[in-house]
Amino acid sequence: MDVYLERLGAPPEAYTDPAAFTRFALPRPLGVQRRSGVEPHNMSTEMDIEGRSIGGGGAIDPGGLVWAMTGDETSILAATDAACTEVLAGLGERDPVGLLTFSCAAPRPVLGSDGIQRENRRIAKHADGLPYAGFYTYGEIARTRGIDGFHNQTLTVLALG
Secondary structure (H helix, E strand, C coil): CHHHHHHCCCCHHHHCCHHHHHHHHCCCCEEEEECCEEEEECCCCEEECCCCEEECCCCCCCCCCEEECCCCHHHHHHHHHHHHHHHHHCCCCCCCCEEEEEEECCHHHHHHHHHHHHHHHHHHHHHCCCCEEEEEECCCCCCCCCCCCCCCCCEEEEEEC
16 A cells, blocks of 8 residues: 555555545556456555555456556546547447447546536537437446456447447
């Protein structure tokens, strides 16, 4: 826990206050190298302030390559654009009739109310006048490659065509 907080320049309260730790850790997952790519692990879900340990988001194999990652509103909105673009391209020649989104609850506190509105406007732009709907959830899963993956801090978009 202390190495994670120190390397990322955490404020003093994140070392002792669980709520402050969670606020700090949400946009700062650990990246874990996998054969199928990078898997982010949310460190805000399992913390032991007394024992000075953190965890969450699945197993990290002994000897595995990990590093601290950071995210912010800009990276979340860029990922929103990428998810919408990819799913619409996957329809090929079929015309979309709407979009359905399932977003992880973890980015909400990073975005805040204004950022959530900006994210919504991005999705609306990709929907291009078509109906779209979505909600925040715990458990959004949409495997597009590989058999293992981390399903947190994600946006899953389903294009109906």
